[in-house]
Amino acid sequence: MSSIALDRPVTAVKPITVPAPGRAVGLAVKVTAPLSGRNLPVLVFSHGNAWSMDGYEPLVDRWAAAGFVVVQPTHLDSRRNGIGWDDPRFATVWRVRIADLHAVLDGLDDILLRAGDLGPRTDRGRLSVVGHSWGAQTAGALLGARVLDADGVPGEDFSHPAVSAGALLAATGTGETLTPFAAEHLPFMRPDYSTLTAPTLVVAGGRDQSSLSTRGPEWFTDAYHLSPSPMSLLTLAEGEHTLGGLAGERVAETTDEDPARVALVADAVSAYLLDALKVDTDPWAALTDAAATGDGTWSMTSK
Template sequence: MSRRRTPALVATTLLTLGLAACSTDAAPATWSPAAEPSTTATPAAEAPRGRAPEKAFAIGVRQLTLNRDGDRPLPVTLWYPARGESGGTAKRSAPAAGGRFPVVVFSHGLSARPADYAALLTRWAAAGFVVAAPTFPNTSRGAAQVNPLDVLNQPADVSYVLTEVLALDGRAGDPLRGRLATDRVAAAGHSAGGVTTIGLFTLGRDERLGSGVVLAGTALGVGSAFAGTAAPQLFVHGELDEVVDYSAGRAAYDRVPWPKAMLSLPRGDHGRALLADGASLRVVADTTVEFLRWSLYGDDTAKRRLPADAARGGLATLDNRL
């Protein structure tokens, strides 16, 4: 969520999303929030037990030009583990590090862009994940016409982007050929991107996804009927969120029938404390990294470290049901 937008304006657009989502004319029929079926847990398809990389990687960055159905341009920023010394900024088109790395697809908030989240997403890449972050055509900053209702089309966008990114692993000549763990995939997103992410586990269930990270998100418009194979979820929410009320995020979290945890920041707002404030960002980054190490690499030591990372500095509390 761009800090250039006033909270009142963003809140209005999200409210518009919720009201319009109740109209059968506002979105495709497949996304109509009809009566939800009962939510039941299914056995988890756990990642094979393993160890996540212990070292930090250098970071590479590149761009993909994608377009779904010819009328939904979806430029994608890819951050990935690269060769070289760790630390410093991401280097454009740097050679990929050796090994196979899980993939995380990240969805930005309303009137934002992937680069707004670079401080967090580059930490994920340095920890051993390939992060694919599309810029959505009608909800990003700079879009010809911002349409909050288009959030309902974004889960399908993410599934398309995931297909195209995973295909790079077998594409002759691509720098990421043989570098993607195509069976270890997660979705993550902030605000409207959190709505998108929840949608990928409810009405738009993508069974390739093994886990999810929801930052300041809500089930508004996409429902909370979590479906399919169990996929662990980590929710992160500021208790002083002025756009998506903490109770709305908590309500979505409570509906998750799978292993889950919720990181709550008592002094956290909608985005600044989650993504820009140094101390809080470190807590969010460390907690999300450990969650991804466990849920995608199958690293049980990361799962055991997660509560301590969440408690560091007394800035957050963790409801841990993993």
């Protein structure tokens, strides 16, 4: 299905500290990259709630093998920081998450320098952001999405001018159908996708039933349906919220473990971004051809 070469060795460097004045806990990142290659595009990844830079290896290693320099920050809501739902700082964590991605992108030169020889091997003109779950809403903000306030008024623009494209995995839907718990603890979960204008791949699971919304799995396709073109939607018929186990093998949150599904997600993101960043159009063409003749376990639409 994919024409991406995935046999090149990769290496990871961590932790690398990133300046983030005023942050309650210091910001650290992990950088994973291929050992060889030049003009490498950059992918900044935002993890889901409670995770850290040490998760999502099945995705990150595959992206690095496909030729990306992957930068993973540990957000403030990571389990290791002990900031739970009832912590008074939690109400603003969504803003800190967005600020983390901005700090990474703005400090990218120093991050690459401290990660070894990556500086001269990286193409800073080809930057993308990707996120899973809460991380998808975080990444979406840098792609142009906004957050509606209680009166439905869009908040500030957090998009980053250096970001050219992205991917949203199991992204939060609109906020009109939040459960009482979500409405109380996650009032920021009210995205406005009408301003998400950067080319974006949305990935959704056909069996992803969220406990935060009264809607069904289609909730996770809002980012595609409510945003302008150009967009693509990859739907995994049997995928649940971890889409087969994105965060790692046999992690507690995974209820639909399927390594092949995870590989498909990883390769689809790589193919989409390589095409959108004008690095290589062949893998995305191969993927769309495969979707047209697939077995029904996954589908692709674009607009």
